[in-house]
Amino acid sequence: MxxxxxxxxxxxxxxxxxxxxxxxxxARANELIGYGLVVGLNGTGDGTGTKFTVQTLVNMLERLGIHAQSSQVKVANVAAVMVTAHLQPFARVGNKLDVLVSSLGDAKSLQGGTLLLTMLKGVDNQVYALAQGPILVGGFAAAGEAGGGVKKNHPTVGRIPGGATVEKEIPFxxxxxxxxxxxxxxxxxxxxxxxxxxxxxxxxxxxxxxxxxxxxxxxxxxxxxxxxxxxxxxxxxxxxQPDARARIVLDERTGTVVLGENVRISSVAIAHGNLSVQIKEKKDVSQPLPFSQGGQTVVTNDSQVNVSEEQNKLLHLPEGASLGEVVKALNAIGVSPRDLIAVFQAIKASGALHAELEII
Structure with missing residues (x-):
């Protein structure tokens, strides 16, 4: 936390x-997108069930003058990908762009692959750049035929620094x-x-x-x-000197609490304590005495329940307390980061918190 x-x-x-x-x-960037193929994978490409990868490969071979049947094509070393890039403002013909390559099918890794020539289009369906080159993947994945394996980071997404060339400028x-x-x-x-x-x-x-x-x-x-x-x-x-609204941002998933500088509260009293209940279960075996008649061995349950509650004092915060005073006061009663989320929600509900409460 x-x-x-x-x-x-x-x-x-x-x-x-x-x-x-x-x-x-x-003067703003424009988004470009394209669909392409990555080849040269070491058996980590799309499976035969990914029909669009097979169809794309067959169509590409046809344009190159090679006739192939879809049933005869294996795509274990090929992966269908989406290619995206940012066309920066005032980019000129010949400038280089970084591109992001993301797997579209069920490829296991793009490591060692090469992106084939891919057209990058804008929202107006015009081609503004062409991308091609070897992919850099910041991770890897390895697995055996029996299953399991080792995986680091996200191997199905990679980058090509300077992998696209601007072919058309945006008039401005x-x-x-x-x-x-x-x-x-x-x-x-x-x-x-x-x-x-x-x-x-x-x-x-x-x-x-x-x-x-x-x-x-x-x-x-x-x-x-x-x-x-x-x-x-x-x-x-x-x-x-930019100005901003008083705001508190709470992330309950990670316990993160961020407070802005203009956060103020009215006079309020706070009492916060944690109630914890601990239950331990264990099984005991009860056996009859030796040579006893009609006795049976049975399993019995033994439950132990412990209840504890923190004895925190009532805390008073004066009206107009600043952020530093709020932090010091809450730390004084031992409020944890995750407890702060509940405390600020309660102060907001009471109407004493003069700030926007945003939960993400």
Whole structure:
């Protein structure tokens, strides 16, 4: 179990660069996807029951001028895969992309395989890149004919660094823009207002205004449109103090608790104790005395039940208690990370917690 407390509110807040909390509208990555074959596997490919792998292999051989029947094809060394990649903004023809290769059938491992030439398409069904090359798998799987075996990591997914080449660019005239639109990664009205003020005061010849919680529009004067690259570079380096809602994130699966800096509570009293019940069962054998008449050997059950309850004191937290005070107080009564989940849910239900409670 892990408990993480972000106590930034007790120290001087540090700003973040504008480029780290927002992005420029239009300059974003696009997703590419393709279907292909991986060959050269050492008997760890798809089984004969994977019909689409057999059909794909037969179709590929037909295009290469080789006629083959589906019933005559073995695919133990071949695997059908899905290939995905990110086409970064301003990518040009000839640039290299990293690709992710994932098994689509029942292949046991892609280790040692080579991806054959695969077209990567966008959502508009246009081909933007071609991928091919040997696959790097950060794991392995080995098994014998009797079953069992050894497996490390996830051998049915691999990567090809620089395995795709951009063949088509996404048209985008950056220097023709008359207005820059800044999109916040985490929409917030206060943060958007701070960005507009910082941009307007630190950059001469431009004015900015927040149109909503997630968008800041930067109006450019005629003289500022000549070189937008220098302008955007200067905008990205502006320090902004982002604002955020008070939030507590709870993960009950792992016992992780994350508290933001603005978490506050009203005056509340907390008493928390654990009740544990331990039951031990054992069997005893009861035998009759030697030479006794009519006696029988029987098995009897012996149960031992122990009940224990922690004797924790009532804890009072004053109104407006900060995050640090809440943490110290809860640690004082020995609350474990997993117990914190129940405690914060109870405080939220009482109406004393002034923060958003998010359970993941």
């Amino acid at each position: 892990l408990t993480l407390f972000l106590c930034a509110g007790e120290t001087d807040a540090l700003g973040a660069r504008l480029k780290d909390i927002a992005s420029l509208k239009g 005239e950056f220097n023709a823009m008359e207005e820059l639109v800044i999109a916040l990664h985490q929409p917030d009205f206060t943060t958007a207002q701070r960005i507009s003020q910082a941009v307007s005061t630190s950059m001469a010849g431009i004015s900015a205004h927040a149109s909503d919680a997630g968008t800041v529009r930067v109006n450019l004067r005629e003289g500022r449109r000549a070189n937008l690259v220098n302008l955007v570079s200067a905008l990205e380096q502006i320090d902004i």
